[in-house]
Every structure is written in structure tokens, then in C-alpha cells.
Amino acid sequence: MPGPGEREPRGQRLGTGIGWRPEIADAVERMPGVDWVEVVAENVCPGHLPESLLRLRARGVTVVPHGVSLGLGGAERPDEGRLAALAERAEALGSPLVTEHIAFVRAGGALTASPGLEAGHLLPVPRTRDALDVLCENVRIAQDALPVPLAVENIAALLSWPGEEMTEGQFLYELADRTGVRLLIDVANLHTNHVNRGEDPAAALAELPLEAIAYVHVAGGFERDGVWHDSHAHPVPRPVLDILTDLASRVLPPGVLLERDDHFPEPAELEGELESIRKAVATGRATRSRQTPATAPTAQTPATAPTAQTPHAEPTHRRPAPAGTTPPSATDARRPATSHQSAGRTTHPEPTASVPPARRTPATGPAMPVPGVEPGPQTPDTGPARPVSGCAAARQRLGLAQAALLSALVGGTPVPEGFDRVRVGVQARALAAKRADVVAKVAPELPVILGEGYRAAFLAYAQARPMSGGYRRDALDFAASLLLAGAPKDAAARRELRNWWLDRSGPAPRPRRRATRAAHAARRALLRR
Structure with missing residues (x-):
């Protein structure tokens, strides 16, 4: 429960959980203090649920299905069959919500008049207005098709898109603001993007709509040749726990879950990692309770949590100040910046519209060029003009860009202009290795x-x-x-x-x-x- 004066996101309190996998099913059932579990949605059959999950449910343990194949960040509209399958699993498990990823997993096909390709893994979407428009429309389609609220997860990335127009925090903020979708924040992925893309985790947390957080993922990985690989097969490192502590010092997360997908250790080691997660959250809460209102990271105005009846009710977030502006607040000016706590910023309430007008900030760069597609008309202040409804042109531009990148990653075609060729090679090898591992499992x-x-x-x-x-x-x-x-x-x-x-x-x-x-x-x- 939250302490006196402590703010928390709206939605069900989940507590501390662990990813349920068949290899550790027996151990998970015996673990003390496991309040809930998450299961990969594609790995369970609604009509033949594993006995272990049925026993956990009978004990009152919440089970949340976590999808990996929907591809909400792709240029195509979400597949109706995949949405129906995700909805079926949510109902069979009696889940309070379902989760997916802000990623694309396939490209090509009719939209681009090119062969359809599968990545076999989650790939990052460009943080551009085109990608945001398409993602928002796809999220709304998914929300309308699902019987329970949807939360979407930030992903780890080995490479960066050229011409990005927003930071990760700004991108997630606008997504939540425009759709009412809840957020699954993976602090391990924030660490991955810090190592691989030079992005400050504290800055991302400072820009997030904290009240929209549904729960938090924690996982391990490893670094090789200066690249962090989000393996989910190694112990959780200290920097990831530090980011979790920073988040907990800003807001009380409704739930925190340990992910482990391979190289499973003895149950005692997993229980030790769960205890480390609890301590990291407790440290953040203690820090928050000691801080005065003038120095504590500020939890933002609570959003209206989406429900099954109102799948994308408009929230009332305060919108972050544009990057690069000087915060006028004396309170924010006194807030120090540390390795895991960025300098403060002033937020300004704005009326919320279902699709806010496109605009540029000082941090915004030029729109990502796509060969063969003419850019939309420009205005001095807002950038490319877009209609309020529909995003067919944005889908085509995004589809061409994603198909070109995926073809380079899995088909050996030339690397698109603007990408780091070395990082594309690292990502290509990682995709091939994962493909070999998964085929060996199936x-x-x-x-x-x-x-x-x-x-x-x-x-x-x-x-x-x-x-x-x-x-x-x-x-x-x-x-x-x-x-x-x-x-x-x-x-x-x-x-x-x-x-x-x-x-x-x-x-x-x-x-x-x-x-x-x-x-x-x-x-x-x-x-x-």
C-alpha cells in the first residue's frame, strides 16, 4: 500500500511477480512472496492451459498474458486473428489486462509491393511523427478488440533510426496522452538504450506520464564489445536495479516483474533476485518519503485508466516542456541532476485532443526521408501537415522504411542510408542467432x-x-x-x-x-x- 501522501498510478495493484515459463513452473509454484505471474501469450493454448497455471489461479495468483507477435509498431493494421487470440487468452486466464510491445516484427507485403518478411524478434520503431501516428491508430484498434485494458512496453534496441524527432520519453508520453493506453516500463531496456544509444534513463523517467504505468519489467543481460544484449538469461545487474530505485522514488509502481527466459538458475537464485527487486523498490520509496515537496521528483496528474468499457479514454496528462527549454519554476531550478535523476522541468497543462496538432520542438529534427515517397506540405511552425483522421500516407512511408531496414537485417540487402552499418551488422547477427535458438526450441x-x-x-x-x-x-x-x-x-x-x-x-x-x-x-x- 502507498504511504502517507504517496501517489500511485491508477489500476490494479499487482505486487512482485515473475515470468512463468514451463522450465521453472514447479519452482514458481513453491516460491514465497510471488503475487502474480506473466506468461507469453503465444505459448499457451486457452483450451489446454498448463496445470501449473491453473493451480496458481486457484490460489488467487494473477496471471497476465504478454504478447510478442502483434507488431503494433508496424506499418500494417494489427492482424484481427492475432488480436482475437490475445483476447481469448485474456479471458481464459481471467486477466485484468494484457500487454504487448512498441515494436515492429514484420515488414513488406502489399503495403510496399515487396515480399513479406518476419524479423522473429522485436525491432524498434523510429521516434517520428509518422511512426507515432501509425502506432496510435494501431493501439486504438487493439484497444477496441480486447476485453481488458492494454499496456505497451518500451523495448531494447541495438541500433538507432536516423532522423528521429522525439526522445523516448516524449514518444511514450504522446502515445499515452493520445490513446489512454497504459505503459509497461522495462527498466532493463532503459539501461540497454543507455549503453547502446547513449540515452539517459533518468531523463526518460522524467518525461514519462508516471500515472500511466501498469507495471515494470526487470531483467538481466550482458555487454560485449561495447554493446549491451538484453538476453533475459543473466542475473539482473546493479545499474538496472538503480534505475528501478529511481523510478520508485518518483512513483509507486503497481507491480514489478522479473523476466528470465533461458539459462535458468536454481530457485534460490531467482528468489534472491526477487528480494533484490523488493529492496530496490523499498529504497526508492524511502528516498521519496524523505524528500521535501521542493526536491522530490513530481508525480504527474493521474490519468483516467482505460477500462474494458472505455478502451481509450482520453487522459489528462500534463505535457512535458519541449526539450532544450529553460524551466521557469524555482522549485525545478533547485532540483539537482544526478546520474539517475535528471534536472527538473516545468509541465504546462494543455487541453487534450484525440489527435493533437503536429508540432516541432527545439530537439526535433527533419522528418525521416523515404526514397520514392514525397514529403507532405511543410509549415514554418508545425512541420509536415497531417489530417486529423487517417494515416494512409504515413503507413506507406513507415512501411517502406521498415521494409528496407528489415531486408538489410535478414535478407542481406544494402543498409539504408543514415544507419550505422556496424550496428546493423550486430543486429543482423543477433536476429540470426535468436532464430536458430527458437527453432531449436520449437x-x-x-x-x-x-x-x-x-x-x-x-x-x-x-x-x-x-x-x-x-x-x-x-x-x-x-x-x-x-x-x-x-x-x-x-x-x-x-x-x-x-x-x-x-x-x-x-x-x-x-x-x-x-x-x-x-x-x-x-x-x-x-x-x-
């Missing part, structure tokens, strides 16, 4: 059949074959490519791989598309072997 027989040669063979395959149909399809296509090339060389392994592929490739319906015809041609060829 098709665990493949590493067994191929042995030590699995990873090298898959990475060679991935370099020439971008993913376009999900990980299970990817596993089948990988096996088929090996067999058609006469691999593996060992006859027994090749026979085992052939039987595995035939068992899972399913019946052969009448071919209707080029890709389908190619798949069935491969099947016929393999059957003749």
Missing part, C-alpha cells in the same frame, strides 16, 4: 539429429532464406533445404531427418500459390528419395 529433434553441426547449418540456411512464416514453418523449411542438398552426409541421420520432415509436413492440399507449389514440389522430391 523443433528440439533437429539439434539432436544434426548434432554439433546444427547451428552452423542453420545459420548458413538463414543467411539465404529470410523467415516469412513463423518458427515452425522455418524449422520445416530448414530441414527440407538440408535434405534437398543431400545433407546430412551420414545416411542414418539423413533418413531420420527425412522421416521427421515427412511426419510434420502434413497432407498436400491443392497448390494455389507459388510458395505452396514450391513446398509441394519439395515434398514430391523428398518422397522419391
Whole structure:
């Protein structure tokens, strides 16, 4: 419960939680002090929920589905089938809310008249007016389709987009202000972006609408060659806990959750990390209670929390002052800046509109150019003019830019102008490695059949074959490519791989598309072997 005079975001109090994964399901059930769990939405079937989750629910433990494949930051409108699946899981789990990411996961297709490509991972959206317009419309579509409130998460990034027009805090603030969506703040991702993009976590926290926070993620990672990788497979480092403490000194988060997706340690180590998270929050609360009103970070005006009946009610945030302006408040002028607490700023209440007029701040740069697409008309004060409703042109410009980047990452095409080529290479290798890891999880027989040669063979395959149909399809296509090339060389392994592929490739319906015809041609060829 909040202390005397302590402000907190509206919404359900969740407490301290941990990401539920099958590998640690038994340990999670036995852990003391676990108030709630989060489950990857795509990994559970509503009609066949894992017994562990059912037992947790029976004990009163809240379960929140966390989506990873919706791609709300993509240029296309959210897929109705994916939205329906997310809604179904929320209802089956009796969840008070659902969460997704501010990211794009696919690009190309009809919008850009180019082949559709899958990233297999969360990629950052450019912090531009085009991307914000598209994201806001996609979030509203999702809110209308879901039976419970939606919260969206800031993501970690290995690279930066050229020509960005807003900071992360400004981008998230406008998103929450325009849609009423709640925010899932990942403090580990703020640390990642600090290392990889030079962004100050305290500055981002200072610009956020703190009252819109639904809950907080905490996770571990590792640094290699000056790049931080958000692995979710390593212990939570001290800098991430420090950012959590800074956040808790500003506002009481409704919930904090530990994420771990791989290399699971002993239960005692996970329990120790949960205790470290509790201590970090307690330290922040103690700092907040000791501060005077003149020095404490200010919690902003509470927003109207979205409900199932009013999925995107307009909040009443105070809008942050433009970057680069001098705060006139004597209170803010006295507030010191530290490594995890930026200098204060004055906020100015404004009337809230469903789509506020586009405007430029001193920090705003030129709009991101997209080859082949003419920019909109310019005005001296507001930048590109946009209609109040509809964003078809913005979708096309964003779609072309995202398709060009994703094609460079997974298809080996030239790196688009303005991107750091080294960082694009780092991201491309990270995507290929993740793709190999996930295929090994969804098709665990493949590493067994191929042995030590699995990873090298898959990475060679991935370099020439971008993913376009999900990980299970990817596993089948990988096996088929090996067999058609006469691999593996060992006859027994090749026979085992052939039987595995035939068992899972399913019946052969009448071919209707080029890709389908190619798949069935491969099947016929393999059957003749």
C-alpha cells in the first residue's frame, strides 16, 4: 500500500511477480512472496492451459498474458486473428489486462509491393511523427478488440533510426496522452538504450506520464564489445536495479516483474533476485518519503485508466516542456541532476485532443526521408501537415522504411542510408542467432539429429532464406533445404531427418500459390528419395 501522501498510478495493484515459463513452473509454484505471474501469450493454448497455471489461479495468483507477435509498431493494421487470440487468452486466464510491445516484427507485403518478411524478434520503431501516428491508430484498434485494458512496453534496441524527432520519453508520453493506453516500463531496456544509444534513463523517467504505468519489467543481460544484449538469461545487474530505485522514488509502481527466459538458475537464485527487486523498490520509496515537496521528483496528474468499457479514454496528462527549454519554476531550478535523476522541468497543462496538432520542438529534427515517397506540405511552425483522421500516407512511408531496414537485417540487402552499418551488422547477427535458438526450441529433434553441426547449418540456411512464416514453418523449411542438398552426409541421420520432415509436413492440399507449389514440389522430391 502507498504511504502517507504517496501517489500511485491508477489500476490494479499487482505486487512482485515473475515470468512463468514451463522450465521453472514447479519452482514458481513453491516460491514465497510471488503475487502474480506473466506468461507469453503465444505459448499457451486457452483450451489446454498448463496445470501449473491453473493451480496458481486457484490460489488467487494473477496471471497476465504478454504478447510478442502483434507488431503494433508496424506499418500494417494489427492482424484481427492475432488480436482475437490475445483476447481469448485474456479471458481464459481471467486477466485484468494484457500487454504487448512498441515494436515492429514484420515488414513488406502489399503495403510496399515487396515480399513479406518476419524479423522473429522485436525491432524498434523510429521516434517520428509518422511512426507515432501509425502506432496510435494501431493501439486504438487493439484497444477496441480486447476485453481488458492494454499496456505497451518500451523495448531494447541495438541500433538507432536516423532522423528521429522525439526522445523516448516524449514518444511514450504522446502515445499515452493520445490513446489512454497504459505503459509497461522495462527498466532493463532503459539501461540497454543507455549503453547502446547513449540515452539517459533518468531523463526518460522524467518525461514519462508516471500515472500511466501498469507495471515494470526487470531483467538481466550482458555487454560485449561495447554493446549491451538484453538476453533475459543473466542475473539482473546493479545499474538496472538503480534505475528501478529511481523510478520508485518518483512513483509507486503497481507491480514489478522479473523476466528470465533461458539459462535458468536454481530457485534460490531467482528468489534472491526477487528480494533484490523488493529492496530496490523499498529504497526508492524511502528516498521519496524523505524528500521535501521542493526536491522530490513530481508525480504527474493521474490519468483516467482505460477500462474494458472505455478502451481509450482520453487522459489528462500534463505535457512535458519541449526539450532544450529553460524551466521557469524555482522549485525545478533547485532540483539537482544526478546520474539517475535528471534536472527538473516545468509541465504546462494543455487541453487534450484525440489527435493533437503536429508540432516541432527545439530537439526535433527533419522528418525521416523515404526514397520514392514525397514529403507532405511543410509549415514554418508545425512541420509536415497531417489530417486529423487517417494515416494512409504515413503507413506507406513507415512501411517502406521498415521494409528496407528489415531486408538489410535478414535478407542481406544494402543498409539504408543514415544507419550505422556496424550496428546493423550486430543486429543482423543477433536476429540470426535468436532464430536458430527458437527453432531449436520449437523443433528440439533437429539439434539432436544434426548434432554439433546444427547451428552452423542453420545459420548458413538463414543467411539465404529470410523467415516469412513463423518458427515452425522455418524449422520445416530448414530441414527440407538440408535434405534437398543431400545433407546430412551420414545416411542414418539423413533418413531420420527425412522421416521427421515427412511426419510434420502434413497432407498436400491443392497448390494455389507459388510458395505452396514450391513446398509441394519439395515434398514430391523428398518422397522419391
